[in-house]
Amino acid sequence: xxxxxxxxxxxxxxxxxxxxxxxxxxxxxxxxxxxxxxxxxxxxxxxxxxxxxxxxxxxxxxxxxxxxxxxxxxxxxxxxxxxxxxxxxxxxxxxxxxxxxxxxxxxxxxxxxxxxxxxxxxxxxxxxxxxxxxxxxxxxxxxxxxxxxxxxxxxxxxxxxxxxxxxxxxxxxxxxxxxxxxxxxxxxxxxxxxxxxxxxxxxxxxxxxxxxxxxxxxxxxxxxxxxxxxxxxxxxxxxxxxxxxxxxxxxxxxxxxxxxxxxxxxxxxxxxxxxxxxxxxxxxxxxxxxxxxxxxxxxxxxxxxxxxxxxxxxxxxxxxxxxxxx
Amino acid sequence: xxxxxxxxxxxxxxxxxxxxxxxxxxxxxxxxxxxxxxxxxxxxxxxxxxxxxxxxxxxxxxxxxxxxxxxxxxxxxxxxxxxxxxxxxxxxxxxxxxxxxxxxxxxxxxxxxxxxxxxxxxxxxxxxxxxxxxxxxxxxxxxxxxxxxxxxxxxxxxxxxxxxxxxxxxxxxxxxxxxxxxxxxxxxxxxxxxxxxxxxxxxxxxxxxxxxxxxxxxxxxxxxxxxxxxxxxxxxxxxxxxxxxxxxxxxxxxxxxxxxxxxxxxxxxxxxxxxxxxxxxxxxxxxxxxxxxxxxxxxxxxxx
Numbered sequence: 080x081x082x083x084x085x086x087x088x089x090x091x092x093x094x095x096x097x098x099x100x101x102x103x104x105x106x107x108x109x110x111x112x113x114x115x116x117x118x119x120x121x122x123x124x125x126x127x128x129x130x131x132x133x134x135x136x137x138x139x140x141x142x143x144x145x146x147x148x149x150x151x152x153x154x155x156x157x158x159x160x161x162x163x164x165x166x167x168x169x170x171x172x173x174x175x176x177x178x179x180x181x182x183x184x185x186x187x188x189x190x191x192x193x194x195x196x197x198x199x200x201x202x203x204x205x206x207x208x209x210x211x212x213x214x215x216x217x218x219x220x221x222x223x224x225x226x227x228x229x230x231x232x233x234x235x236x237x238x239x240x241x242x243x244x245x246x247x248x249x250x251x252x253x254x255x256x257x258x259x260x261x262x263x264x265x266x267x268x269x270x271x272x273x274x275x276x277x278x279x280x281x282x283x284x285x286x287x288x289x290x291x292x293x294x295x296x297x298x299x300x301x302x303x304x305x306x307x308x309x310x311x312x313x314x315x316x317x318x319x320x321x322x323x324x325x326x327x328x329x330x331x332x333x334x335x336x337x338x339x340x341x342x343x344x345x346x347x348x349x350x351x352x353x354x355x356x357x358x359x360x361x362x363x364x365x366x367x368x369x370x371x372x373x374x375x376x377x378x379x380x381x382x383x384x385x386x387x388x389x390x391x392x393x394x395x396x397x398x399x400x401x402x403x404x405x
Numbered sequence: 406x407x408x409x410x411x412x413x414x415x416x417x418x419x420x421x422x423x424x425x426x427x428x429x430x431x432x433x434x435x436x437x438x439x440x441x442x443x444x445x446x447x448x449x450x451x452x453x454x455x456x457x458x459x460x461x462x463x464x465x466x467x468x469x470x471x472x473x474x475x476x477x478x479x480x481x482x483x484x485x486x487x488x489x490x491x492x493x494x495x496x497x498x499x500x501x502x503x504x505x506x507x508x509x510x511x512x513x514x515x516x517x518x519x520x521x522x523x524x525x526x527x528x529x530x531x532x533x534x535x536x537x538x539x540x541x542x543x544x545x546x547x548x549x550x551x552x553x554x555x556x557x558x559x560x561x562x563x564x565x566x567x568x569x570x571x572x573x574x575x576x577x578x579x580x581x582x583x584x585x586x587x588x589x590x591x592x593x594x595x596x597x598x599x600x601x602x603x604x605x606x607x608x609x610x611x612x613x614x615x616x617x618x619x620x621x622x623x624x625x626x627x628x629x630x631x632x633x634x635x636x637x638x639x640x641x642x643x644x645x646x647x648x649x650x651x652x653x654x655x656x657x658x659x660x661x662x663x664x665x666x667x668x669x670x671x672x673x674x675x676x677x678x679x680x681x682x683x684x685x686x687x688x689x690x691x692x693x694x695x696x697x698x699x700x701x702x703x704x705x706x707x708x709x
Contacts, residue, residue, distance in 0.1 A: 112512065114512050114515050114516065116439065116515075116519065165693075169693060169696040169697060170696060172700075173696070173700055174655070175511065175512055176431070176436060176437035176511070176512075176515055177651070177696070177700075179437050179439075179512075179515050180437055180647045180651065180692065181689075181692060181693075181696070183439070183643070183644065183647075184644055184647070184648070184688065184689035184692055185689060187644050187685050187686065187688075187689060188685070188686035188689040188690070190685075191682060191683055191684075191685040191686045192683070192686065194682055195680060195682035195683055307640075308523075311519070311520070311523055314516070314519065318516075356535070357530065357531055357535075360527040360528075360530040360531050361527075361531070363523055363524075363526075363527040364523070364524050364527045364528060364531075366520075366523060367520040367521070367522075367523035367524035367527070368520070368524060369520075370516070370517070370519065370520030370523075371501060371517055371520040371521060371524065374505055374509070374513055374516060374517045374520070375501065375504060375505065375517075378509060378513065
C-alpha cells in the first residue's frame with residue numbers, strides 16, 4: 080500500500096513539474112503565438128542554475144554555494160529568464176521562425192556546454208549533493224515524498240492562478256491581439272515586439288521554475304536531463320491538452336505523462352529482449368506521431384481555447400460588415 | 406591552422422549542399438523546416454542499402470576506385486539516394502505539410518516539421534540500429550601534403566569537395582540558363598506574381614522538394630564517405646544547416662552556399678581554441694552574431 084502511494088506521489092510530482100513547464104509554453108505558444116523550439120534549454124538553465132547555487136560545496140567544481148533553497152531556486156529562474164531575454168531580444172523583431180531556430184540553437188549550445196564545462200557542471204558525470212527543501216525537517220522518506228508533492232502542487236497552483244489572471248486581464252487580450260493581427264495591434268499604439276519579449280521571458284522563467292523543482296526533487300542533474308526529447312514531450316502535452324487553455328495544458332501534462340510512463344512499462348515488460356535497446360525509439364515515434372496527428376486532425380486540442388461568446392459574436396459581425404462594405 | 410581551415414572547408418561544402426534546399430523551402434513555403442536535415446540521413450542510409458545491393462548484383466562494381474575508397478556501386482547508389490530522398494521529401498509534403506498548409510499558419514508547419522523529424526529519425530534507428538556504419542571497411546590512408554606544419558588530406562575528401570562543387574555549379578547553371586530555373590527564381594522572388602505569369606506553383610513546390618532532397622542526400626552520402634553514419638546524422642546537421650541559411654540570408658541560394666562554408670570554417674577554426682565538445686554550439690554563436698550585426702544575412706532581403 081505504502082509502495083503504491085509513494086509511486087503515485089512520484090508520478091504526480093513528475094507530472095506536476097512538467098505541467099508547470101507546459102503552462103510556461105502555453106503563455107508563449109498558446110496565448111502569444113511564439114514557437115519555442117528549445118524548451119529544454121530554459122528547463123535546463125533553471126535546473127543547473129538552482130543546482131549550482133544550492134548544492135553543497137564540491138572541491139572539483141566552481142559551484143556548490145550551499146545557498147538557502149529559495150535563493151537557489153530564484154537564481155535558477157532568473158538564469159532561465161536571462162537566457163530567454165538574450166535570445167528573444169535578438170529574434171522577436173524578425174520573421175517568426177527566427178525565434179524557432181534560435182531557441183533550438185540555444186538548446187543545442189547549452190547541452191554542449193553542460194556536457195563539457197567540467198569545472199562548472201561536472202560534465203557528463205553531472206552534479207549531485209543537493210540539500211532538498213524541508214528534507215532535514217521531515218526526515219522520513221515516504222513522508223518527504225508527500226511533502227514535496229505538496230510543494231510542487233503549490234507552485235503549480237501559483238503559476239496557474241497567476242497565468243489565469245494575466246491572460247484574462249486586458250494584458251491577455253493584448254497578447255492574443257498580437258498573435259492574431261500584429262498590424263492591428265500596432266495601429267492601436269501597442270508595441271508588439273516588447274510585449275512578445277515579455278511573454279517569452281515570463282514563459283521561459285516558468286520553465287526555469289519547472290527545472291529548478293525537478294533538480295530539487297532528484298537532487299541530481301546530468302546532461303541526460305537536457306536531452307531534446309523533453310522539448311517534444313512538453314509540446315505534445317500542450318497540443319494534446321489544448322493550446323490557449325491553461326486547464327487543457329494541465330490535462331495534457333498528466334495525460335501524456337501517464338501514456339509515456341505506461342508505454343515505458345509495457346515495452347519493458349512485453350518487448351523481446353533484443354528490442355529493449357530500441358524501446359526509447361518506439362516511445363519517441365509515439366510522441367512525434369501524437370504531435371503530427373493532433374496537428375492534422377485536432378489542432379485545437381482536447382480542451383480548445385475558449386473566447387467569450389460576446390467576443391466571437393462581435394468578431395463575426397465585424398467580418399460581415401467588412402464584407403458588406405467591399 | 407591550415408589543417409583546421411581545410412577540414413572546415415570540407416564540412417562547409419557538405420553544409421552548403423544541405424542549406425541550398427532548406428533556404429529555398431524556407432523562402433517559398435515560408436516556414437523553418439526542422440525535418441529537413443533528416444533527408445541527409447535518409448539519403449545516406451538509402452545509399453548504404455543501394456551500395457550493398459549493387460555490389461552483390463555486380464561484384465565488379467565493388468572494387469574501390471583507387472586512391473579513393475569509393476566504388477562504382479556507391480556512385481550509382483548516390484544517384485539512387487538522391488532520387489529516393491527527393492521523392493520522400495515530396496511524399497512527406499503531400500502527406501503532412503500540404504494538408505497543414507491548406508488550413509493553418511506557418512508556425513503550425515514549423516511545429517509539424519518538429520514532430521516529423523522525431524518520427525523519421527527514430528524510424529531510421531529502428532530499421533538500421535543505433536550503431537555506427539561505414540560504406541567501406543577499407544582504411545582510407547591520408548596523404549601528407551606537408552610535414553611542417555603537418556597537413557593531412559584523404560583522397561576521399563578531395564573527391565567530396567570536388568563533387569559538391571560540381572553539384573552546386575550544375576544547380577547554378579540550371580538556375581541561370583534554363584526556363585525552369587528562371588521560373589524557380591520567379592517563384593522565390595514573388596509567388597503570386599509568378600503564378601500570374603503562368604508558372605505552376607504546385608509543380609514548382611514539388612521541384613523544390615525534389616532538388617532540395619536530392620542535394621541533401623548527396624550531402625549525407627558525402628559526409629558518410631569520410632565519417633561514420635548514425636541515425637543522429639540529421640540532428641547533427643540541423644543547426645549548422647539552419648545557421649548557413651541565416652548567415653547567407655533566407656531565400657538566397659548563393660548566400661546559403663557561402664553561409665555553409667562560413668559555418669564549416671568557423672567550426673573548424675574553433676577547434677584551435679575550444680575542445681571539440683563545444684563544436685555543436687558554434688553555429689548558434691554565428692546565428693547570434695549575424696542577428697546582432699546584420700539580421701537579414703549576407704544576401705537576404707526580408708526578415709520581418
